[in-house]
Amino acid sequence: MNKVLKSAEEAVAQIPDGASIMCGGFGLCGLPENLIRALHARGTRNLTIISNNPGVDDFGVGMLVRTKQVAHFIGSYVGENKEFERQAIAGEIKYTLVPQGTFAERIRAAGAGIGGFFTPTGYGTMVGEGKETRVIDGRNYILEAPLHADFAFVKAYKGDTKGNLIYRKTARNFNPVMATAARVTFAEVEEIVEPGRLDPDAIVTPGIFVTHVLKGAHYDKRIERRTVRQLQAV
Amino acid sequence: MDKRERIVRRIAQELRDGDYVNLGIGMPTLVANYVPPGVDITLHSENGMLGVGPYPLESEIDPDLVNAGKEIVTELPGTSYCSSADSFAMVRGGHIDMTVLGALEVDEEGNLANWMVPGKMMKGMGGAMDLVAGAKRVIIAMEHTTKDGGHKVLKTCVLPLTGTKVVNMIVSELAVIEVTPKGLVLREIASDTTVDAVRKATGATLHVDGEPARF
Numbered sequence: 001m002n003k004v005l006k007s008a009e010e011a012v013a014q015i016p017d018g019a020s021i022m023c024g025g026f027g028l029c030g031l032p033e034n035l036i037r038a039l040h041a042r043g044t045r046n047l048t049i050i051s052n053n054p055g056v057d058d059f060g061v062g063m064l065v066r067t068k069q070v071a072h073f074i075g076s077y078v079g080e081n082k083e084f085e086r087q088a089i090a091g092e093i094k095y096t097l098v099p100q101g102t103f104a105e106r107i108r109a110a111g112a113g114i115g116g117f118f119t120p121t122g123y124g125t126m127v128g129e130g131k132e133t134r135v136i137d138g139r140n141y142i143l144e145a146p147l148h149a150d151f152a153f154v155k156a157y158k159g160d161t162k163g164n165l166i167y168r169k170t171a172r173n174f175n176p177v178m179a180t181a182a183r184v185t186f187a188e189v190e191e192i193v194e195p196g197r198l199d200p201d202a203i204v205t206p207g208i209f210v211t212h213v214l215k216g217a218h219y220d221k222r223i224e225r226r227t228v229r230q231l232q233a234v
Numbered sequence: 235m236d237k238r239e240r241i242v243r244r245i246a247q248e249l250r251d252g253d254y255v256n257l258g259i260g261m262p263t264l265v266a267n268y269v270p271p272g273v274d275i276t277l278h279s280e281n282g283m284l285g286v287g288p289y290p291l292e293s294e295i296d297p298d299l300v301n302a303g304k305e306i307v308t309e310l311p312g313t314s315y316c317s318s319a320d321s322f323a324m325v326r327g328g329h330i331d332m333t334v335l336g337a338l339e340v341d342e343e344g345n346l347a348n349w350m351v352p353g354k355m356m357k358g359m360g361g362a363m364d365l366v367a368g369a370k371r372v373i374i375a376m377e378h379t380t381k382d383g384g385h386k387v388l389k390t391c392v393l394p395l396t397g398t399k400v401v402n403m404i405v406s407e408l409a410v411i412e413v414t415p416k417g418l419v420l421r422e423i424a425s426d427t428t429v430d431a432v433r434k435a436t437g438a439t440l441h442v443d444g445e446p447a448r449f
Contacts, residue, residue, distance in 0.1 A: 170281050170301075
């Protein structure tokens with residue numbers, strides 16, 4: 001078994017036009033930026049991208065939006081990307097908004113073999129329209145379906161050659177659930193280590209969920225809002 | 235004191251020692267600056283963090299550490315990280331004691347509209363629908379009226395809803411209003427206003443039990 005790929009280019013060569021792809025990351029934090037850059041360079045088109053946000057105009061999923069590689073975007077918030085907004089208003093891109101917790105849980109359900117779940121989120125709102133409802137212990141719930149994808153792009157901090165992954169701080173976000181919910185999961189990491197070098201108790205994503213692991217060639221880790229505090233004089 | 239400071243200072247008085255609290259983006263975030271002495275709270279950020287610290291010094295900046303507003307932050311002793319799925323289990327599962335969010339409209343039943351305006355592009359609800367459905371207490375931080383003086387506290391919300399019967403309390407620069415089974419109860423008014431002025435600025439029935447306290 002060899003899960004290690006040489007590059008992000010080798011990974012995206014497996015992806016056909018029209019594929020659905022989950023991309024981890026929250027805003028620009030914890031993004032599989034090498035896989036996105038490689039997919040951008042390859043020009044694969046007509047994609048369904050499942051990601052919490054579409055990045056900004058020139059970084060993250062926004063790179064794929066700008067080149068019109070994305071036909072359908074599914075996420076919870078699309079407010080930081082002007083080109084996305086232009087395409088959405090012009091009807092050039094289809095997009096579906098899902099409450100963030102429902103989004104995470106639909107992906108979790110897909111990975112865990114759950115056929116759907118009842119959630120109170122969105123009951124009595126546009127989100128609940130047309131969905132089956134149920135009263136459970138006196139509370140109103142709506143039925144939500146699992147959300148699968150053909151491929152997942154996951155960013156982790158370190159991975160071993162068996163695909164076990166650990167994450168760093170809030171760069172974890174959607175990456176662990178997305179790793180479970182696709183037919184093929186590519187994990188890009190900052191460092192690949194030999195089996196045994198990661199503390200088994202610290203592994204967040206067990207290698208069974210990871211099809212291929214690769215070392216990201218370069219990380220920009222761009223900061224979206226540079227909020228800095230000044231040292232106060234004592 | 236400006237309106238926003240007055241609002242967030244008053245909301246901070248609602249915090250109880252030991253609370254796990256999620257503060258929305260914008261004005262609600264400022265509540266963290268006014269936590270009363272002796273009250274120890276833990277801030278939750280829905281992107282997968284419990285124990286959000288202050289903004290970093292220039293020398294502490296870490297791009298792997300952001301809050302739900304995508305601002306870089308720091309960790310504290312006792313901070314923990316989790317996946318988005320676990321983070322929303324905390325939210326939906328009723329483990330968050332209080333959330334503070336902004337509003338476009340709130341009505342007599344505690345219905346809330348804060349995520350979209352028809353005719354404008356839909357930008358998404360983010361985690362707001364989950365937060366209002368799951369947090370034990372939902373407090374709204376908002377200016378009492380729109381910029382042109384239009385009502386935001388209404389008999390019935392007109393805009394698309396974020397949640398139904400979810401709001402517990404509204405805090406504006408004019409008033410503290412509690413949402414109860416019998417409707418909206420005016421609990422407190424600002425030190426420089428009157429009950430009549432608050433009524434005029436409100437598009438819903440306000441119940442008053444005796445003389446409201448001042449804040």
